[in-house]
Amino acid sequence: MFQEFDQRVPISISEARERLCSVISFTIPKERIPVSRSLHRITAEGVFAQQATPSYPASAMDGIAVTSERTTHATKATPLVLKDEEFQWVNTGDPLPAGRDSVIMVEQLRPFEDGRIAIDAPAPPWKHVRQLGEDIAVSELILPSHHYIRPVDMGVLLAGGIDTVSVLAKPRVAIIPTGSEMIPPGVSTQPGQLTEFNSEMIRAFLEEWGAEGEILAIVPDDPRVLKRVIAESLHSFDILLIVGGSSAGKRDYTVDVLSEMGEILAHPVAARPGKPTVLSQVEGKPVIGLPGYPVSACLALEWFVPPLLHTWYGAVEKMRGDPTLTVRMDEKVVGKVVGEDFVRLGVMVHAGEFMAFSLGRGAGVTQSLSMADALLCLPNGCYEVEKGVEVEVKLLRSRKAIEQTIWISGEDDPLLDQWVAFFSERNPGWSLRKRLQREQSRSVLCHARIWRGTSSDPQTKITERIVPLAEQEWGWLIKESEVVPGCKGEAGLDFSKRKLLIPPNGSYLEKCLREREGSIHPIGWTSPSVWKAAACVASGIAHATVGTRETAERVGLRFIAEGTCFIGLAIHEQEAKSVWGNLLLASLHSPHMKGIIDSLAGTHFYDPNEVYL
Template structure:
């Protein structure tokens, strides 16, 4: 039993391509089995041997047209000045497309090119040439020809050709079986109650879907607890049933991560730690002549490890190359830092602004699944680089079609729930339009517009000198641009407190009380500007607040934090408090505007957005959240600089 203070030590930071090559070399040496399937069940499978035609297609001389079959040499005198008369049965026979050509006929005249001249008598005005409009035997498929080579993935059109040649069954490579073992004492199934300290297990479902999409057979197993003997038994079971075994979690340097030791006990460890971020703590080894892989528990790390190793292994097992992922050049909208010596894989939003594609990084945490859900692409920073500077041209691997990115509207600025609803209403209208939000704060949104890195910005910036919202900031930061403002929304700002308000907070003065933990918004956020204004108005120093420097990037993040700390509060909007069941103490209403260039406003996308803002559906959905008043008759306001 490993003592509490003992820690697993990484063997090395091996380059991932080197670690992969070891796996592929092993896979290449494995004996592969085959199976015979009916053609109709074999689509998507890979042929194990060449497949040859059982019959020709067509296997007779077939008419290619509706018309009459004739002997070509007996039609040579036909001319429009001397029509030739033909008698049914003696000189011609009626045929339809696909009919066999009766002997002794050797040509077909289309029915549109004949005229009736009497009972069972037709006339033609031009001669036929031998074999016109006739499909000869074997025109499509010739008996004995190779239809598909070995190692070919059968497509629907291939299945049609096989059946057309009367090939009813095919020998295909058996798909590799991949056993998937989630592990950890903290894991529960999705249908169980989530108590503090318990995590919902969903990686196994992700892995299963990925394995199946790549051509493998997933075998998702029950959760294995953090017990050395249970992990040992799981690996013994998995390596007797499957061709590849994955154990999720238990691959890091924790004191209870037994996977590496058990693999060493039962077989050998090839790799423990690769030079990537995320995805570093991967374990790869061999047990019972079967590849065993310890996949990191964090979802983002796990996703990349699956793509880097399991996908190419499955394709190699099936004798197929790993598909090349589409890439495109993008401009870095913000700086992306990296560590020297490790490949870094940054999830990004991508949108087309003007004639450039802009990429803005999402959360870098390996535990944030939504960074993969929301990502449009992946930017890879090589190990010899320290990062990417704003404005640099970089290559991104696309996770969504380029055509979809062309229709995406990039939003930067203050977080508001109405933006998600606006995106949904736009997509409902045409099925393709959408908004990709980047919750950077109001000031950062204006700067993104100024730099041409976003189409629209959402802002609510109070000018303490005038008591008005937004216009002074627009003139300061966007003074060289023709700007349109859409003042479409008023919303209620206030203090979000735990349900029941256990600390009896009634106003701004109460957040200074001892024991109250304040949860702040980031610098540049409109809510932060408002809160700092209120502190100054009440002659309160930020140093009097416990937690003032703890920052969140969205209203929902503030509300969620408040609900798990009964001694906390934070400034935010009413709809966020309502969404999590928190209480809300109003401070006042504020104006929330959408800002864009005049060029974007007048574009097709800009007009679609404007119409969605003015729709009754948008107004109803937003106001049903509570704390909102939507101006469905909003008119564009040109900001003169």
Template sequence: MGCCDAPGLMPLEEALEKMLSPINPTTKTITLPLQEALGFVLADNLLSPINVPPFDNSAMDGYAVRKTELEQNNTLRLAGKSFAGQPYEGEWPQGTCVRIMTGAQIPEGCDAVIMQENTSVEGEWISFHQEQVKPNLNIRPTGDDISQGDVVLDKGSRLTARDIPMIATLGISHISVFEKPKVAFFSTGDELKPLGTTLKAGQIYDSNRYGIKPLIENFGCEAIDLGIIPDCQETLKATFLHAQTISDVVITSGGVSVGEADYTKDILEELGQIGFWKLAIKPGKPFAFGSLDDAWFCGLPGNPVSAILTMYVLVQPLLAKLGGHTQWQAPQSIPAKTNTAFKKSPGRTDYQRAVYTINDGVFEVETTGNQSSGAFRSMSLANCFVVLERERGNVGVGETVQIQLLSPALY
């Protein structure tokens, strides 16, 4: 008897362990121009080939001075200028100062920059009104930000919009990254119709693919949309066979329940293996995981909230591991005080959509309303999940619960 036939539901923690333990991170690498690398995962530690900044430079618009000379005379003659990209050149005479701009190279021998607000100018003579001049005042030394040879990003880091310009400052034009996992996905069900068509009795629009695709991409993978597949066993089987040849992971929406027209389980048993079928999670109990001959399989429930939640909680860490994203972390749990009641029956870990606020440093949370797995507006309104423990019951006002703030993947 398989786990999907056993009485009871598999706990969430056990399901995650069963999903992640057989996954081997990709070893396929490609080299990309830096401007195309956003969202990819680094295949090697990134070492800085240079110092940043590469030379001592000014942190202010002002005047470069020699501290000992300024202590002897607070009025110095202007010897020249140092602009960004146009440093002061030639001999710097004793008893003089150099006009300098922010980012410009510090003249040799300079040990302080006096900001222009603390000076007055009369022709070529500059008077200084700085009461105390500390050594290296307003000077950014070579390597102040990054030293040559520093590890600036670890292997397994996913490149963000903050990382790309930092890498550019190092002069690195191309970068080695892991290939993005390919994820084929489709919806199943005769009741589903594409947007732009007129619904007939018993039909609904397929919304799940519009949520699944951006999540796959936000998780750092390549999304392959195979559309809507009708409740036809031959067509569904052919789609599975095709999907596993073009992807690393196949994701379905719907068809993992126990209805007469839900063929996914039978086809998966024929083409691969079923890891588990039912979880102690709400919403999302009929979530399936297994393998085909050439790809992993995740079967999402058909209800919209259930599909998105199981993508977020279960599929996201799987794709992170598969893609070599070793720096990925699950959302942190934060204690919060309830401002509204939350209904719950013991037996399943419950992810309820909610809105948090912070008052006097205390997290407070209230429900977004209708928690039905088909009520997606409550997901759209939420900025966090209230995660209620498996054996916990109803929660009253003023109790403490654990919340997880929504990660950028859902924005």
């Protein structure tokens, strides 16, 4: 595999590391563990929510629940007095009473002794109301594959009804101490004996790095015994570390044994301390001979074992320390009037700059903290930060992880969740994120966007390239129990007297809905998330919305087809040639993506090699 090298000539640390990592590949098992024990583990696959949070429309404030339409004419000059039957008292977290669609905070009420209440302003629809699934909706992607689980992620998993999670198994590492003069810790030494403490240090390092180390019995200076222990360990462990015996002394047998059993990749290493380190592979597994001196052993361990663990886990970046970063705001942020305000931000690299944008402000939206790259603290008295202003933020993900994150905007779709879920598994160290917006007619900063339309109407900028992904059915999403006036089989729907959840303004499906004949009655609330929109229908807040067959089947709604459309990726030609652009396009062309597309209800793979400009 490698050219023959003179073992008397030391090899640089970087070359030795490259030799080791280039020949080692792992078959990584998965295991399912309780979420309560998942801290600092790595997800083995995408995790999708099994329950909604909240699981019902809930009051977000203490106050009264009202019907917004009744409050339309309330002003300070002409206050509206509500009778007892026109409102219900609610506390934060209470279910929204039937027939009510808004909550007025208790601080804004003027109660009378007879139980009536005066208000001085109208209550907009859904004000201070947490919709079903506002934080997490059923079938929504919670965590992608190869995600490093933090405390806040554990909370999101549990909120989504997940009590066990599939994670990558920890690599099992055999620690094999050698030397006839060595005795275990805790045993009194005699002249000529030494306490073998290197192994405990090594096990602690391994635990800190996410591996599972097991210390085996001390092996005497006997090559036959060492060979037998190595052979037995290969059946039970993924990585073997031999402590001591790697030098050139009369009782140092590690190099000879490993040379006989496998292939020496590097020995010695051009470094002091640590020169006697031995790198080898036996039966396809890495076997490292560490020097016996403690400093040499620790240094060699740190040079060569973490790269193997990166290979195992897929180069997952972990936060170290409490770093900050200077970012430029991509949008205006308005703070609260009183006290410090902490804003959760997404951060992306664009044109060589770190650009930041808000991910949501609600204190109950746990997922926004799990998704956040950084926190911006607006000090007391700072009421807003204008777009384009540079600010310092506290990082919640590493700078490298942010630099290797690709942001996708545009129209949401179940296909996008599936893509995000597997992207990191295919591209270790990289991640794909969604930046959804309520106004599709207003473009936002992103690396690429999801496009939906017809093949004859690409609706794109002239500098963008469209990569079609699939053809899919779209239509009405309604509850199974919903009676639709005017429904004649699968067509002829009459929603003139039904409240609809309208897709985001400017989206393809919103335009299709607006083109329908007859009046439309929106509920006054929308969501860029297909799962949250479907949850709104499932909860009965809206009678119907429009979406895809896959969304309906995943959430348990009735689907009535209206037509077909194409969905694809819009990306600037110049960006398509970048490193991350190549990763995106390669994943779209992968057999795995074709399998995902064909598995989605009402969705059919479309050849991505056919490009519309």
